[in-house]
Amino acid sequence: MASPEFKNPVVKWIDHRLPVFSFMHHELHEYPTPKNLSYLWNLGSLAGLALVTMIVTGIILAMHYTPHVDHAFASVERIMRDVNHGWLIRYIHMNGASFFFIVVYIHIFRGLYYGSYKAPREILWMLGVVILLLMMATAFMGYVLPWGQMSFWGATVITNLFSAIPLVGDGIVTWLWGGFSVDNPTLSRFFALHYLMPFLIVGVVILHIIALHRFGSNNPLGIDVSGKQDTIPFHPYYTSKDLFGAMVFLTIFASAIFFYPNYLGHPDNYIPANPLQTPAHIVPEWYFLPFYAILRAIPDKLGGVLFMFGAIAVLFVLPWLDRSPVRSGRFRPLFKVFFWLLLADCVLLGYLGGKPAEGIYVTLSRLATAYYFIHFLVILPLLSVVEKTRPLPQSISMPISGGGMGAAVAAKRGKADA
Amino acid sequence: MRKLMRVVSVATGIVAAAVVSFSAPAMAAGGGGDIKQHEWTFDGPFGHFDKASLQRGFQVYREVCSSCHGIEYISFRNFADLGYSEAEIKAIAAEYEVTDGPNDEGEMFQRAAIPADRVPSPFPNENAARSANGGAYPPDLSLIVKARPDGANYLYSLLTGYADAPSDMKVPDGMYYNKAYSGNLIAMPQPLYGDDITLANGGDTSPEALAEDLVTFLAWTSEPEMETRKRTGIAVMLFLFVMCFVSYGSMRYIWADVKKAKA
Numbered sequence: 001m002a003s004p005e006f007k008n009p010v011v012k013w014i015d016h017r018l019p020v021f022s023f024m025h026h027e028l029h030e031y032p033t034p035k036n037l038s039y040l041w042n043l044g045s046l047a048g049l050a051l052v053t054m055i056v057t058g059i060i061l062a063m064h065y066t067p068h069v070d071h072a073f074a075s076v077e078r079i080m081r082d083v084n085h086g087w088l089i090r091y092i093h094m095n096g097a098s099f100f101f102i103v104v105y106i107h108i109f110r111g112l113y114y115g116s117y118k119a120p121r122e123i124l125w126m127l128g129v130v131i132l133l134l135m136m137a138t139a140f141m142g143y144v145l146p147w148g149q150m151s152f153w154g155a156t157v158i159t160n161l162f163s164a165i166p167l168v169g170d171g172i173v174t175w176l177w178g179g180f181s182v183d184n185p186t187l188s189r190f191f192a193l194h195y196l197m198p199f200l201i202v203g204v205v206i207l208h209i210i211a212l213h214r215f216g217s218n219n220p221l222g223i224d225v226s227g228k229q230d231t232i233p234f235h236p237y238y239t240s241k242d243l244f245g246a247m248v249f250l251t252i253f254a255s256a257i258f259f260y261p262n263y264l265g266h267p268d269n270y271i272p273a274n275p276l277q278t279p280a281h282i283v284p285e286w287y288f289l290p291f292y293a294i295l296r297a298i299p300d301k302l303g304g305v306l307f308m309f310g311a312i313a314v315l316f317v318l319p320w321l322d323r324s325p326v327r328s329g330r331f332r333p334l335f336k337v338f339f340w341l342l343l344a345d346c347v348l349l350g351y352l353g354g355k356p357a358e359g360i361y362v363t364l365s366r367l368a369t370a371y372y373f374i375h376f377l378v379i380l381p382l383l384s385v386v387e388k389t390r391p392l393p394q395s396i397s398m399p400i401s402g403g404g405m406g407a408a409v410a411a412k413r414g415k416a417d418a
Numbered sequence: 419m420r421k422l423m424r425v426v427s428v429a430t431g432i433v434a435a436a437v438v439s440f441s442a443p444a445m446a447a448g449g450g451g452d453i454k455q456h457e458w459t460f461d462g463p464f465g466h467f468d469k470a471s472l473q474r475g476f477q478v479y480r481e482v483c484s485s486c487h488g489i490e491y492i493s494f495r496n497f498a499d500l501g502y503s504e505a506e507i508k509a510i511a512a513e514y515e516v517t518d519g520p521n522d523e524g525e526m527f528q529r530a531a532i533p534a535d536r537v538p539s540p541f542p543n544e545n546a547a548r549s550a551n552g553g554a555y556p557p558d559l560s561l562i563v564k565a566r567p568d569g570a571n572y573l574y575s576l577l578t579g580y581a582d583a584p585s586d587m588k589v590p591d592g593m594y595y596n597k598a599y600s601g602n603l604i605a606m607p608q609p610l611y612g613d614d615i616t617l618a619n620g621g622d623t624s625p626e627a628l629a630e631d632l633v634t635f636l637a638w639t640s641e642p643e644m645e646t647r648k649r650t651g652i653a654v655m656l657f658l659f660v661m662c663f664v665s666y667g668s669m670r671y672i673w674a675d676v677k678k679a680k681a
Binding site for chain 1: 462463491496557560561564565566567569640642643647648650651652654655658659661662665666668669672673676
């Protein structure tokens with residue numbers, strides 16, 4: 001960790017007293033990164049970009065928004081109509097939440113496929129799950145702020161979940177609401193917390209990055225870097241790749257903002273909140289639908305809540321459920337199949353979460369919920385024992401297996417991965 | 419590039435799945451939901467509002483809808499978007515009365531509206547509106563196109579969807595049969611007949627043409643920023659396309675030595 005020699009005398013003077021330049025050089029410039037990362041490794045920096053975008057647009061929105069039941073809806077419309085470029089700021093923020101989740105969900109499934117949660121990156125993974133939880137809480141409270149019909153009824157349904165807790169449940173719900181129904185005290189505290197939580201996310205993201213930089217990124221082969229020949233400096237290689245990724249991401253993001261800004265939203269949220277009129281179907285935002293499906297799949301209220309939170313909790317202990325020493329799904333023929341089944345299962349749960357809880361949808365929700373937990377609690381532990389993994393390459397720069405696989409095949413594989 | 423395609427296809431898959439789970443919300447039991455697909459000038463990335471149609475739509479709103487429905491988020495100054503000049507807007511505003519005050523004596527008073535005023539709503543509050551409409555509440559129309567699934571087509575179908583009820587269906591007093599409305603029974607009487615309105619700029623007054631103009635106007639009240647948004651969007655997309663190529667090129671240039679070493 002030798003400090004770099006800075007030429008600029010001012011930089012040198014400051015760095016001697018406060019080594020921020022050394023720090024940046026070490027962590028962002030020379031930071032050794034596996035040279036075989038695929039585009040799936042772009043999602044981390046994209047999540048960071050989404051977070052910053054949300055915070056910047058959110059602060060501007062807060063300057064114009066009024067957290068009061070009588071004025072919230074109208075103040076959002078004022079932003080849309082009368083604030084200069086207010087429609088742009090708000091549509092970025094509104095769609096930004098969806099795109100943040102899209103990016104983070106891909107990031108998570110990347111981690112699942114390539115075993116990024118395995119030793120020595122367990123804490124890195126768990127911090128990521130904490131970020132997901134914080135994001136969900138933030139998104140939920142943010143959706144309440146425009147005070148439309150879905151805001152109000154979504155808040156009512158979700159806060160009511162806590163009443164399932166035995167003995168203290170009802171007390172907790174009253175405490176959360178600051179009254180006996182979702183009302184003005186609820187809105188103002190949700191606003192305060194919605195402003196606070198992104199900064200908590202920033203804090204955990206910093207820990208996430210510290211944990212990441214301890215051992216560096218995992219890679220598509222899932223094997224440790226064996227030396228300098230396997231890595232390249234983060235800058236300019238991955239800064240340039242992340243920049244390209246950011247441009248592709250922004251292009252897709254912009255097409256939603258400018259051309260289909262309400263596609264991912266619900267029309268009912270353009271109807272002002274009305275406590276006396278329940279919408280025909282109360283559905284959460286799309287990114288909550290898989291969890292909503294799990295919640296409704298369980299016939300018991302407390303059970304539903306436990307399973308819903310369990311769906312996240314199971315991710316916390318994932319590093320100890322999957323004991324296979326091989327990280328990457330590339331060398332795990334059986335795991336690979338189950339990975340895609342899990343992804344399909346999650347998409348199915350998302351679909352079912354948007355459907356009314358009746359008939360075939362209930363049965364399918366139960367099966368899909370059961371499969372979700374079976375994947376983590378039964379299949380993964382079992383695979384660790386029974387699966388015969390394929391031989392691992394010796395190193396990242398020499399993707400030639402230790403034995404078994406012919407050199408010609410290995411070379412072909414290496415080329416296909418390039 | 420192959421990997422990039424894979425990433426993009428997975429992302430698209432997830433988005434598509436999310437979208438599918440939203441679309442086609444189940445209609446309430448009892449019929450309704452007969453939605454005609456109409457072509458609108460404001461559809462698609464290059465969509466725009468036809469100003470003549472907006473003006474006709476405003477006239478229909480004013481002469482028919484405004485006796486029950488407000489457009490509370492629209493100010494008279496916004497009518498510049500409809501192609502009216504400043505003087506015309508002042509004249510339109512002056513035809514309305516708004517409550518202002520309190521004055522120096524502490525009294526509220528009526529005065530002619532100015533361009534900065536919001537368009538006054540027909541009823542002071544929801545209770546007054548319900549009381550005057552047999553218990554039904556005529557919703558504000560400022561956001562109506564955004565507040566209904568497939569809003570423009572839905573409203574067009576609703577406005578042109580009045581018909582005789584099937585013989586086996588009993589229509590209660592104060593209710594009307596409508597093919598588009600969820601449950602088929604709507605409290606709003608058929609608003610557009612076509613023969614009772616003379617359009618200032620000489621447009622077609624068939625019920626379908628009136629409905630088209632009105633829906634265009636309401637699409638504008640819901641999204642007055644739409645033209646600016648889409649125009650800005652085109653410029654932003656062009657910029658980002660260029661940036662994609664530039665950043666891809668610079669990445670390939672920077673990575674050339676790594677790729678060569680590997681080959």
